[in-house]
Amino acid sequence: METRSARKYVKWGLAAAGLIFLLALPIIAAPWASKKPDTLEKAAKDLRFEDKAVDSHSILPGYTVPGAKSADSSTRLSALIGVFVVTTIATALAMGLSLLSRRRKARRAGNDVGDPQ
């Protein structure tokens, strides 16, 4: 029994480590990503409709953190924040849906019990 639960902890530990690695890699590598414009930006430049685009307001525009030490750390910090925010919202959404689903099933079960035979 002990070896089985120990193996389970090792499995979970490895999975967690793998996940952290999988997320840390792009966060660390983010500043090294190509800074060339993406297809839409390039088309906007070449076909001259760039000036029609309007800048949007946000907290961390363009994946930069105002007041960060360097451009690289600014990118990495915003990447880290983004991963955290996305994970929190996605998980909260999933948990919320799961809660709604359970309530619905409970209500259904309650209704069935109350039906006159």
Place this chain on the structure above:
Amino acid sequence: MHIPDGLLDFKTWGTAYAASAGATGYALYKVRDTLDEKKIPMLGITAAFIFAAQLINFPVAAGTSGHFLGALLACILLGPWAGLLVMVVVLTVQCLVFADGGFAALGANIFNMAVIAGPVCYLMFAILKGAMAKKTSERTAILISGAFFSWFSVVLASTACAIELSISNIVKLSPAALFPPIVGVNTLVGIGEAFLTTIILVVVLQSRPDLVFAYNGPPLRLGDATEDAA
């Protein structure tokens, strides 16, 4: 491919918002009914990974870069509707927190990169995978159909983007002018998408096929054989 504000006219971004809201609402309803509690962490992890992977732009043609999309991957792993929701979360955070994509254009960006690249392409993926699975193993069918349709999802999403720009009365350019730089270059970006999607699917199918929504066969885990023998 995230469209900024100012390039789409009201009829275009309004219609796109309506379509995206409808699709998202339907997805919420479907996922609520079918969500397996054990899959909850997978939604968060997939969203995190897709957000992180989208940060890594890679050069494609001269002077242009592309990035991973992940919509079809999300659908293959989580199912078409949960995959759609994951993409909606990623795109919305990108828009609201990082100004990656305009707020009015968010409906169009969700339509292109979550709805079209997600459930629409998943449907096509599933049809081809089903047909192929009769001749080859299910795993091979998933990988080949996944590779092709992840490429196609990028091309189709960029096509939708180019069409939206051309029908808006702002960027007064014809599809003939918009398609080559947008759709044409994205056929190259799609190769990167297919590559990364396939690698991830190979790894996940090998280790935890039970985590792949599109895989219906019995999960084959190395652990099972040894634990039964113990």
